[in-house]
Amino acid sequence: MKIFPQKILKNRSLSSGFTTVAIVFLFLLLGPLLTPNNHTFQDLSASLQTPSVSHWMGTDYYGRDVFARLVYGGRITWLVAVISTFFAVCIGTIIGLFSAYRGGWIDFVVMRFVDVMLAFPKLFVVLLIVGLGASSTNLLIGVLALFSWMEITRIVRSEVISQKNRTYIKSARALGLGTPRIIIKHILPNILSPVIVSSVLLISTIILVESGLSFLGLGIQAPNASWGSILNDGKIDPLGTWWLSVPAGLLILTTVTGFNLIGDGLQKLFDPRKSL
């Protein structure tokens, strides 16, 4: 798999997606430098102010600076999404590799379990755990990861099964290489591209789920913010308090579009035939 730079530049989805994500990333990275305001500091005398010089994006009900909350909330949203995706990909890859490589009844049991997990009405169950459990960001990350690894497992499993009987694996085995070495050195690099594609797409899915939960008041808890909870602050009069509801929604939209474009672009790059 050789990827030439000009191929990447010519890939419109990839370059526009990457640019979008990079801009949001820079916003989150450099945001604190642009405002002296603290994102949890309340000033009830300055409640619901329209954007001004001192508050670039106005204030919310408690007089907290919305610009600072967008920056810190975005950081939490991104962090939750990236970390849960990382865990989901790890769990998914390990289970998929193991299941496919062992085969037999282990594979059967694992795949039935994957079926059960896929049949979970995801949002209902995530809502249950996050709503009933102690509200903490760690729990949120754990739950999101726990309900997102199955797609990765399916992809890894089917790729490994198709690779494992190819000649190069057989010859590696004939040369006396051990199973761990074969898996890590030979199989893993060959299944990497579909896994990368679906993990990028998973980031957008998780951002949408997390912001939905925070919007319902179940994800990230006050005084901390996430884009979803900022939207919840602006739900009474969405266009009246537009500085609460419009920027947060646009940021979610932009980020998710960006990651989706990257995912689509990578798909085209790795496997032009299968791309949608």
Added chain:
Amino acid sequence: MFHGIVRRLLSAIPTLLIGITLCFLIIHLAPGNPAMRFLNPSQSAETQEIIRERFSLNQSLMVQYGHWLERVLFHFDFGYSFYNGKSCVAVLASALKPTLLLSFWALIFALFVGISLGIVAATKADTRFDRIINSIMMVFISTPAFWLGLMLIGLFTIRLGWLPGSHLHSLYYDQLNGFGQILDSVRHLILPVLTLGLPLAATLFKYIRAGMVDALQSDYILAAKARGFRQSTILWKYSLKNSLLPVVSLLGMIIPALLSGALIIEVVFALPGVGRAMVTAVFGRDYPILMAGVSLAFFIVILFNIIADIINMILDPRIQTGSGGL
């Protein structure tokens, strides 16, 4: 074929049981005590104990689970809400109507928009028109539905005052005549259906367009063209049929997405559906309602997975593996 269907049905039973059991454990092992809702902190330990006993919360988890399962399996009795004492079956049955209404019309809307735009975009593949529609759909796929709902409410309800932004009916619904009632319901449904339907339509569009583009480039279409079939015959009879196949198998994915989407949208639009009942029950730790709601959601998801699998088996006899299968 019959064998495959039976096997698929049987394999659903353990899935349903394992899922529901896990949910029971999650709900009952979670921190927090529903009895506390009915007490103030100054009341004695005995009073607390009495309330816990009333709700059978003092028994061991296994006993509670056994009782629950027995009542559900043999009497179809999901217990009574901790909050208002109503039967869970009755509560969810009345909540099901708004959810089904919303999901059904959203699905119809999504299918109509997704399929028609998908066909148009595919026949004009790689033109400027195709690219514009593609970008718009890309944005809708990435739009958080609840935000779309908020924006629609803000614009059409609060600013313009054209459409109602909450509830299923107006307050004066009962005084309206037959036609007025229908009109009133439709007006209340437009915004939530758009909110739920647009992102779904975008997803469907992506698959339909890809399927149509593939089909239009295939050899059998070329053969049909060579034989001089009319463009419309080729489009409707040959390409569409084949590009609709993946949509059927998507049904297994669409239904859970509809349910999850409806959950948040019911909260945004204050519709008295299953999703809102669940969210209220989570905040109130209303265990029986939560269990009944989750069981219902499981049942619906699994049912539509089976239906999708069976339709696939009928349409494509090569798929005979029954469940799962890659």
